[in-house]
Every structure is written in C-alpha cells, then in structure tokens.
Amino acid sequence: MSPDSTFDVIVIGSGIGGLVTATQLAAKGAKVLVLERYLIPGGSAGYFERQGYKFDVGASMIFGLGNQGTTNLLTRALAAVNVHIHSIPDPIQIHYHLPNELDIKVDRLYEKFLQNLTDYFPHEAMGIRRFYDECQKVFNCLNNIELLSLEEPKYLLRVFFQHPLACLGLLKYLPLNAGDIARKYITDPLLLKFIDIECYCWSVVPADMTPMINAGMVFSDRHYGGVNYPQGGVGVIAQKLVEGLKQAGGEIKYQARVTKIITEKGQAVGVRLANGTEFYGKKIVSNSTRWDTFTKLLPQEHLPNNEKKWQQAYEKSPSFLSLHMGVKAEVLPTATACHHIILEDWQQMTASMGTLFVSIPTLLDPNLAPPGHHIIHAFTPDWIVHWQGLSATEYREKKGLVAGKIIERLEKVFPGLNAGLDYLEVGTPRTHRRFLGRMDGTYGPIPRRKLWGLLSMPFNRTAIPGLYCVGDSTFPGQGLNAVAFSGFACAHRIAEDLRL
Numbered sequence: 232m233s234p235d236s237t238f239d240v241i242v243i244g245s246g247i248g249g250l251v252t253a254t255q256l257a258a259k260g261a262k263v264l265v266l267e268r269y270l271i272p273g274g275s276a277g278y279f280e281r282q283g284y285k286f287d288v289g290a291s292m293i294f295g296l297g298n299q300g301t302t303n304l305l306t307r308a309l310a311a312v313n314v315h316i317h318s319i320p321d322p323i324q325i326h327y328h329l330p331n332e333l334d335i336k337v338d339r340l341y342e343k344f345l346q347n348l349t350d351y352f353p354h355e356a357m358g359i360r361r362f363y364d365e366c367q368k369v370f371n372c373l374n375n376i377e378l379l380s381l382e383e384p385k386y387l388l389r390v391f392f393q394h395p396l397a398c399l400g401l402l403k404y405l406p407l408n409a410g411d412i413a414r415k416y417i418t419d420p421l422l423l424k425f426i427d428i429e430c431y432c433w434s435v436v437p438a439d440m441t442p443m444i445n446a447g448m449v450f451s452d453r454h455y456g457g458v459n460y461p462q463g464g465v466g467v468i469a470q471k472l473v474e475g476l477k478q479a480g481g482e483i484k485y486q487a488r489v490t491k492i493i494t495e496k497g498q499a500v501g502v503r504l505a506n507g508t509e510f511y512g513k514k515i516v517s518n519s520t521r522w523d524t525f526t527k528l529l530p531q532e533h534l535p536n537n538e539k540k541w542q543q544a545y546e547k548s549p550s551f552l553s554l555h556m557g558v559k560a561e562v563l564p565t566a567t568a569c570h571h572i573i574l575e576d577w578q579q580m581t582a583s584m585g586t587l588f589v590s591i592p593t594l595l596d597p598n599l600a601p602p603g604h605h606i607i608h609a610f611t612p613d614w615i616v617h618w619q620g621l622s623a624t625e626y627r628e629k630k631g632l633v634a635g636k637i638i639e640r641l642e643k644v645f646p647g648l649n650a651g652l653d654y655l656e657v658g659t660p661r662t663h664r665r666f667l668g669r670m671d672g673t674y675g676p677i678p679r680r681k682l683w684g685l686l687s688m689p690f691n692r693t694a695i696p697g698l699y700c701v702g703d704s705t706f707p708g709q710g711l712n713a714v715a716f717s718g719f720a721c722a723h724r725i726a727e728d729l730r731l
C-alpha cells in the first residue's frame with residue numbers, strides 16, 4: 232500500500248453531510264480523502280448552469296446560516312475551515328396558497344407570523360401561540376448546547392452538567408411528534424391541517440409523524456437565525472467547504488464512484504472505485520444513503536440486523552418531479568416571496584404531484600439569471616415507478632405533458648408564466664437517481680408508521696466496525712442544517728475513536 236492510497240478517513244460522497252465530516256476532521260489534523268462520483272460537490276445542494284441561468288439542484292430554503300446561538304451549523308462548519316459566504320436574509324420563509332382560501336405568509340418576525348395566522352383563526356389565538364411557543368422551547372434547549380455526537384458519553388455528561396435543564400427538555404421531546412403537541416392546544420380541524428402542511432413541506436409527512444425536535448428547530452429558527460440565501464447560489468456552500476477542506480490539507484477526487492467498501496475480518500478498511508483503484512483508511516464514512524450503502528457498497532445478503540430493523544421502521548420517501556424554468560421578470564408581481572407552497576385540495580397533500588413547492592432564488596440574488604429574467608424552480612413529490620419502463624420518446628412526451636399540467640397550476644399564482652417562459656428543463660425521479668446517486672431518487676427516509684419521534688433514527692456508527700454513515704438517513708434527518716448536524720456528530724465520534 233502506497234502512502235498516497237492510505238488515509239485516516241475516507242468519505243464516500245461530497246454532500247453537505249460528507250463535507251462537514253471531512254472538513255471537521257481535516258481541521259483536527261486527520262488525513263482525509265473525499266471521493267465524489269459526480270463532477271462537482273454538493274449532491275442535493277449542488278447546481279447546474281444553462282444559458283446564463285444558475286439553477287439549484289434542490290435545496291434553496293437554507294437554515295443554519297445565522298450568526299448567533301449554537302444551531303447555525305452551516306456558518307460554524309464554514310468557519311471551522313476559515314471560509315465564509317455572504318448570505319441574503321429572506322423576509323418571508325413561505326407564502327402558502329392553500330385550499331379554503333388560506334393565503335398565509337410566514338414572516339421572519341415571529342409576532343407578525345402569529346398575527347397573520349391568527350387573522351384566519353381568531354378563535355384559536357391562544358392555541359396558536361401555545362403551540363409555536365412550545366416549539367420555541369425545544370429550539371431554546373437545542374440552541375443552548377454545543378451540538379455534537381450523542382454517541383459520545385463524555386460529551387453527553389459534559390453538556391448534561393453544563394445545561395441540565397436544556398438536556399432534560401430535549402429528552403422529554405425526543406419521543407414526541409409535532410402532531411401530539413399541536414392537538415394539545417388546537418382543535419380547529421382546518422388549523423390542524425395547516426400544521427400538517429407546515430410539517431409536510433420539509434419532512435414530507437404530516438405532523439403526527441414529524442418528530443417534535445425537528446419541528447421545534449424549523450418553526451423557531453426561521454424567526455431566529457432566519458432563512459438566508461447564499462449569494463452566488465446554494466452550490467457556493469459546498470464549493471467553499473471544499474476550498475476549506477483543501478486548505479486544511481484534505482483531498483477530494485471527482486468522478487470517483489465507489490462501488491465497494493472493502494472489509495477485512497468484518498471491519499471496513501477501504502474502498503474500491505469503479506475503475507478498480509483502491510484506497511485504504513482507518514475509518515470509512517458513507518455519505519451515500521443507508522439503502523445505497525448497505526445494498527450496493529456492501530453485500531446485500533449480510534445486511535446487519537439493526538439496518539433490517541431500520542428499514543422496517545422507515546421507508547424511502549418519494550423523489551421529485553422538478554421544473555427548472557427561466558422566465559421574463561414581468562411574470563412576477565412586485566413583492567413576490569421567494570418560496571411558495573401551492574395546494575388546491577387537502578386530500579392531495581401527500582399524494583404524488585399533490586403539493587407544489589416553488590423557489591424563486593433570483594428575487595434574493597438576481598445574478599443567477601440573465602438581466603430581466605428570473606429562475607423559478609417548481610417541484611412536487613413523485614415516485615420513480617411512474618417513470619420506469621418508458622421508451623426514450625415516451626419519457627420525453629410524458630415529461631412535456633406533466634410539465635404542461637404543472638405550469639397550468641402555476642399560472643393561477645403567476646399569471647402569464649407560460650407566455651413568459653424563456654427556458655425549461657424537466658427533471659424526474661430518474662434524473663434525481665442518476666445525478667444524485669440516491670436509490671430511486673428518494674428525498675430521504677420517512678416513517679412507515681407513527682414512531683416515537685426521533686428515537687428510531689440511527690446515529691453515525693454502524694454494525695460494521697470502522698464504517699460510519701452520515702447525511703439524511705442518519706439522525707436527525709433531511710435538510711442542509713440537519714445533515715450538517717449529522718456531519719458534526721460523525722466527525723466528533725471519529726475524532727474520539729482516532730484519539731485526535
């Protein structure tokens with residue numbers, strides 16, 4: 232084995248989870264190699280460019296870029312390797328366009344949001360305040376403590392003695408779901424539906440199945456650190472982390488698809504690439520999803536029992552059907568918000584192509600589109616089975632048909648959209664699978680049934696010694712700030728294991 236092919240830590244994948252793990256460990260002096268199958272870093276937080284437009288692949292509502300507290304994990308991850316980005320505050324987190332003529336904006340200012348909601352449900356004024364205040368309690372517990380590995384007993388003891396009340400608070404909420412708390416205070420069925428979509432739009436399950444810890448984080452941080460858009464597009468976060476990784480002595484290789492995790496006597500010791508190259512490491516981290524890790528990179532027939540149990544508790548969420556559009560600026564009325572949720576029928580909220588998500592990042596950073604134009608990214612949950620078994624022509628025709636239907640729906644909120652279209656690219660669950668390397672193009676794990684909050688979500692260590700998982704199929708789940716948390720935790724556990 233040459234010294235060039237041996238490392239302290241090898242990270243498979245350069246999603247935000249993988250990059251935070253890699254940068255944290257490189258900053259601590261570990262010799263780190265990141266292997267990325269694609270051409271650029273970022274995974275679901277990547278980008279692509281067409282005809283003067285710079286499109287975000289997925290994420291664009293970014294938490295964790297605030298300046299205060301302990302939950303601003305993206306800011307912290309960048310600072311740890313001495314890189315920084317400029318971000319632009321988003322004044323409205325989401326503009327909801329819902330059935331029953333609910334037209335609600337989630338203002339960055341907490342009191343203004345509560346007032347907007349109370350205007351629709353004056354009889355629930357007290358319930359609304361109590362529910363969202365309780366979310367703030369969860370957030371305050373999290374935002375008081377340093378967020379590291381819950382698999383590290385010394386750290387747990389330390390934070391417990393430093394912040395006993397915050398820790399006890401978190402223990403109380405860990406097994407709870409947001410729906411349990413909402414129903415304590417709120418009885419109006421329509422308002423409960425609103426709480427459902429508040430959860431669904433990032434957890435892709437209703438409130439009853441959304442862990443309270445995650446809900447507390449999202450529903451409070453939007454009014455604290457706020458939602459902030461990285462200047463230059465979301466891809467800048469990964470690019471800057473890579474810059475920091477290299478400055479700290481780490482290495483990244485692109486077009487380096489790992490096909491096998493090499494084990495010796497049951498322990499993970501290295502990886503093999505599609506071109507046959509092998510690299511060896513004391514610790515191997517997979518930023519691929521758990522489904523991909525344990526069925527494609529390791530022999531499926533030796534699936535560890537705890538992974539079997541996890542797969543019985545969680546299933547793959549649907550992927551997305553995405554329309555990446557370039558439009559003439561006059562399509563958007565003045566004061567349009569950056570993020571929208573459109574739903575016409577509550578019965579369709581969780582159905583394929585039911586809820587429509589819209590991001591218009593050029594309202595915050597106009598430089599992502601040619602002058603006089605905007606980007607509109609509209610996406611909606613969809614399953615890969617709807618796109619399999621089609622000939623190339625059928626696939627192309629179906630994309631055109633479905634895009635037409637979505638544009639029709641968007642026309643109701645943005646009249647003149649079709650006439651103002653300058654560019655359109657349609658991505659399907661197949662596109663997500665191909666370019667993000669995620670099984671079935673899934674957005675991530677969702678509970679198969681109501682679970683005890685976050686209690687069944689696995690941490691970073693796996694049943695295979697030397698192998699760790701990081702990213703959205705580990706605690707605490709999907710979202711850039713969440714996978715950054717997973718990265719901090721994974722790096723912390725490995726640093727302890729390597730005695731760095």
Ligand SMILES: Cc1cc2nc3c(=O)[nH]c(=O)nc-3n(C[C@H](O)[C@H](O)[C@H](O)COP(=O)(O)OP(=O)(O)OC[C@H]3O[C@@H](n4cnc5c(N)ncnc54)[C@H](O)[C@@H]3O)c2cc1C
Pocket residue numbers: 243244245246247248249266267268269272273274275276288289290291292293294487488489490518519520523551553610666667668669674675701702703704708709710711712714
């Ligand atoms: C359409 C969409 C919209 C979203 N919107 C938001 C949002 O507004 N806000 C938000 O916070 N989150 C959002 N998310 C979720 C968020 O983007 C993800 O939860 C997060 O980026 C996942 O990060 P990750 O590190 O787990 O993995 P990924 O982003 O999946 O990255 C994994 C990386 O590993 C690489 N890889 C995989 N297998 C291999 C292999 N065998 N060899 C080498 N490399 C490999 C992949 O190419 C990829 O680069 C959205 C996601 C999507 C799809």
